[in-house]
Amino acid sequence: MKRFFSSKVRTVLVIAVVLAAALTVIGNLTGSTPLDGVVKGLMTPISTAASHLKNGAAQLYSYLFRYEALAAENADLKEQLAQISNDARKLDAMTRENARLRAALELQQDHEDYKLVDAYIIDRDSQDWASTFTINRGSAAGIAEGMCVVTENGEVVGLITSVGSNYAVVTTVLDSSLEVSATIASTGYNGMVRGGYTVGLDGYLRMDYLPTSAVIRNQDQVVTSGSTVYPRDLVLGRIIDAGYDDTGVAKYAVLEPAVNVSSIEQVFVITEYDAG
Numbered sequence: 372m373k374r375f376f377s378s379k380v381r382t383v384l385v386i387a388v389v390l391a392a393a394l395t396v397i398g399n400l401t402g403s404t405p406l407d408g409v410v411k412g413l414m415t416p417i418s419t420a421a422s423h424l425k426n427g428a429a430q431l432y433s434y435l436f437r438y439e440a441l442a443a444e445n446a447d448l449k450e451q452l453a454q455i456s457n458d459a460r461k462l463d464a465m466t467r468e469n470a471r472l473r474a475a476l477e478l479q480q481d482h483e484d485y486k487l488v489d490a491y492i493i494d495r496d497s498q499d500w501a502s503t504f505t506i507n508r509g510s511a512a513g514i515a516e517g518m519c520v521v522t523e524n525g526e527v528v529g530l531i532t533s534v535g536s537n538y539a540v541v542t543t544v545l546d547s548s549l550e551v552s553a554t555i556a557s558t559g560y561n562g563m564v565r566g567g568y569t570v571g572l573d574g575y576l577r578m579d580y581l582p583t584s585a586v587i588r589n590q591d592q593v594v595t596s597g598s599t600v601y602p603r604d605l606v607l608g609r610i611i612d613a614g615y616d617d618t619g620v621a622k623y624a625v626l627e628p629a630v631n632v633s634s635i636e637q638v639f640v641i642t643e644y645d646a647g
Contacts, residue, residue, distance in 0.1 A: 467636075468637065471522075471523040471637055472489070472523070474523035474524055475487060475489065475523040475639055478521075478523060478524065478525050478639075482525075482602070482644070484643070484644050484645035485602070485641055485643070485644050486641070486642045486643035486644070487639045487640065487641060487642070488508055488512050488513060488514060488639065488640045488642050489508075489637060489638075489639050489640075490506035490507055490508040490512075490514075490539070490637070490638055490639070490640060491506065491507050491636060491637050491638075492504050492505070492506055492507075492635065492636055492637070492638065493505055493506065493507045493538070502542065502543055502545055502546040503532075503540055503541065503542050503543065503546070504540075504541055504543070504632075505538055505539070505540050505541070506520075506538065506539050506540075506541060506638060506640075507537070507538060508537070508538070508539060508640065509534050509535045509536050509537045509538045509539050510534050510535065510536050510539075511536050511537055513642045514531060514534055514539050514640050514642060515531065515534060515642075516531050516532060516533065516534055517530065517531060517600060518530070518531045518640050518641060518642055519531075519600060519601050519602065519605070519640070519641045520541050520638050520639070520640050520641075521605060521638065521639055521641060522629075522630055522635065522638065522639070523637075523639060524606070525604075525605050525606060526605065526606045526607075526629035526630045527544055527551065527595065527601065527605045527606065527607050527629065527630070528541065528543060528544065528630050528632070528635065528638050529541045529542050529543035529544050529546070529549065530542055530549055530600065531640065539640075541638070543566075543630075543632050544564070544565075544566055544576060544607065544628060544630070545566040545574065545576070545628065545632060546566060547565055547566060549565055549566070550563050550564070550565045551563070551564045551565065551595060551601055551607065552564075552595065552596040552597075552598055552601070553578055553593050553594065553595055553596055553607055554593070554594055554595075554596045555578075555581075555585075555587070555591050555592075555593055555610070555624075556591065556592040556593065556594050556604075557588070557591050557592070558585070558586060558591070560581055560582065560585040560587075561580075561581075561596060562578040562579055562580045562581045562623075562624070563578070563579050563580055564576050564577070564578045564579075564593065564607055564608075564626065565577065565579075566628070574628070575611075575625055575626060575627060575628065576607065576608055576625070576626040576627075576628055577623055577624070577625055577626070578593060578610075578623060578624040578625075578626060579616065579621070579623045580621055580623075581613075581621060581622040581623060581624060582621065582622065583615070583620060583621060583622055585622050587610060587613040587622060587624050588610065589609075589610055589611055589612070590609050590610065590611075591609065591610045592606065592608075592609055593606075593607045593608055593609065593610065593624070593626055594606055594607060595607060597646070598646070599646050602641060602644045602646070606629040607626060607628070607629060608626035608627050608628045608629045609626060609627055609629070610624045610625070610626055611625055611626065611627050612624070612625040613625065
């Protein structure tokens with residue numbers, strides 16, 4: 372029995388020695404051992420996962436960095452665009468103002484007796500924006516109640532009806548409380564113009580008391596006749612319709628106002644003129 376186990380042990384030892392020798396030879400020939408291969412086989416999935424994780428982290432960092440850079444660039448571009456838009460608005464406003472001032476200068480040159488004070492609209496009546504508005508000049512600028520308000524082209528806007536030291540209220544020609552003595556420029560027929568009371572014609576003017584013999588044509592211009600309030604030949608509007616009044620003994624004409632009250636931003640107050 373002892374010899375049996377001894378022979379088995381010798382056999383195992385021989386096999387072990389042979390395997391060790393074989394592993395040594397393989398290691399010398401390949402530069403690595405089978406154990407290395409086993410370890411590498413076990414480590415490869417871990418190394419791959421770590422590599423993917425590293426690459427993913429690098430990509431995430433790159434994305435976050437690019438996102439922050441793009442966000443900063445976007446904010447900067449928005450600020451630049453806002454500044455450009457603001458500059459464009461200012462330039463446009465200055466261009467419009469210069470055009471109005473040049474036209475007003477021409478108006479004053481054509482009417483040397485006019486003394487004009489320019490003013491900007493700063494408030495409109497929320498209940499009736501077409502009838503009244505407030506300007507940024509008042510008694511300190513020589514403005515008083517009863518003065519005529521026009522555009523730079525000599526078109527009637529309305530009348531000063533209330534004044535403070537640094538503001539004034541303008542009642543426009545569209546308000547029914549104003550009546551203006553007027554003339555059809557091409558024919559010389561006279562009448563009275565006012566607004567705000569013709570049913571279905573809001574925003575238009577009506578010229579009453581025209582003689583039944585009056586020849587009234589569309590697009591004829593209507594101007595002021597001249598008075599102590601309104602200088603002569605200021606433009607009120609153009610005729611777009613006509614008919615007989617309720618009495619049947621006089622005619623009337625419907626006018627489109629020369630001024631779009633809702634769009635004006637600057638006006639000129641005639642503080643002095645020769646009513647002679």
